[in-house]
Amino acid sequence: MAIKDLPIEECYIPGSAACPGCPATMAMRTVFKAIGKKMIMVVPACCTAVIESLHPKTSFDIPTMNIAFEAAAAGASGVEAGLRKQGKTDITVVAWAGDGGTYDIGIQALSGALERQTNFIYICYNNEIYSNTGIQRSGATPYAAWTTTTVGGKTEFRKEMGEIIMSHHIPYAAQTCVSYPEDLYNKVKKAKSIKGPKYIEIMAPCPPGWRFGMERTVEMGTMAVETGAWALYEYENEKMMFNGKSKLILEGKIERKPIEEWIKYQGRFRHLFIPKKDVNRIKAIEEHIDQKWERYRSCYL
């Protein structure tokens, strides 16, 4: 599927309150195109609760229910059960949450819904911070990144949500990135066709949160993949398949780019370069990414 072939119909309609360059809205637009109008979305506290616009207006042309921060997956479970009881089995139920609502406060409800084999798609748009509350650290924030609650840079590495998800052995899980709309589209489309719990995580570089210019969202996503900081993959029927440049990195066909190429454009890592280059911490990031890829290779190559 090429971009020019994506459906023209828009369910993401004017009136949005998103920041310029917002990756969540770019991703959502593609998700809506992949699923179509026969969907119901459950949104916990996250930027999307603002993006969707103010009562009584909306910028979504699909039925949407807001729910509490930790509650997206449980809310979707209820919606799915309610629809199923009414025989409305042709509607795709989507939980759409940020990384805070997924990695941290919402992980219990998410794990429960996956274990119960709930027939829904859980989509996490991961901007590596609590962005709606104004850039605080989450379990997805990378090591050394500045946030308002990790002022000198985060001292811990992020958790690997993908691996946690896969340990539930659900029919389909995938990692994608807002910079690759075809990849995102195809993965959502595939998820829609599969029964049971599906999990898709979208790397979503956030201009105000990461401190880069609003025109660079796509570039920041591309670089996340090319440096190996983020991997594009699909997990289907217990099998892992890496996609795009991530596949080439896995197979050793291309070298991943040095992490500096990515972090130097982001103000959240500025303290690693100014006033003096923090060689140790940059090296620690590199080594952590190397370890991850070694793990991927030993498990999936």
Added chain:
Amino acid sequence: MTSVMIDTGNYIAAKAAVMARPDVVAAYPITPQTTLVEGIAKYLDTGEFQGEYICVESEHSAMVACIGASATGVRTFTGTSSHGLLLMHEMLHWAALARLPVIMCNINRVVGPGWNIWADENDSISQRDTGWIQFYCSSNQEIFDTVIQAFKLGEHEKVSLPVMISYNAFILSHTSMPVFVPEQKEIDDFLPKRNPKWKLEVENPITFGNIILPHEYEKVRKEMQEAQGNAKKLIPEIAKEWKKKFGRYHGDFFEYYKCDNADYILLSMGAIGAESKVAIDNLQKNGQNVGLARARTLRPFPTDEVLKLSKQADLIVIDRNISVGNEGVLFNEVKGALYGKSDSKIHGFIAGLGGKDVTFGDIEKMCNKAIEGKAYDHQIWYGLEEM
């Protein structure tokens, strides 16, 4: 044909819930509610319950899943107790503000620490301000009848609010009593299908619960208040309809027992309310002119009825709860209802916290103390304070 079922409060509640034909039940086990969710699971196994049963991973998710299901327009039910209810707290507000008529049984149990599973009403009392309608039952028959009536009330277009039916741990939840159970068709005739005001549907893509500005939000709260007011009108109507159809009546806001010409009226709730009847019989036998008004609803609060009682008699209130730093909640709210409108004296007791047994003998003692005028200036902790 009505049949008689002899079973515990929880199994009776499960029977009533299933006969109300909920489309979705989402629940999580907690002592002493467990036999309620097990009861529903058994009915699922036998095919008597034909809805979806979601065994969630927490009470929080139980309420969230009921909210999600209810938002698709279907009928929902759950049950919990104590810490489970408190874990739901955020979502209790959510269900009420979303105007979703989730129906829930709560088995009144002590809140820890320390761990204690006996009867105490602080769990549901502390959820008083969430917008839920609150009933308190004193027999298994009342549990059955109230659960069915609660669906009709909560789902009524003029109410659209969630309803909590509370009953005391073990004293009711695990005690068998004979209960008259109507036929399914009779329940179906009494309880129409839910006709929701709004629902999530692809034909009408609304966004529900997004950002709302202060002047709009305030209206939402006022509408909830009006809905509770509507419930006040409907509770007696539904109770009367039930009486007409099934011949059973537990009162509307109060169950009045031997109140005619009483000089004192005792106000109590739940299991203490049932025990109070024996105490009233004995007191009247001994020449004390005391009647009973057993409170069935805390929300909506029956202000007018309380005022009416105060015009007839001095009031004695027993609370199995305490709003720490102030008073028992029923005592406090009764006083609030009378402020500036009645000169009636109100005598108050705190009794039975932590599941401590409150016998008719205890209730008689409290009433006698009140009549002697010894429990007037403050609420007495029965058994802990000198009387």
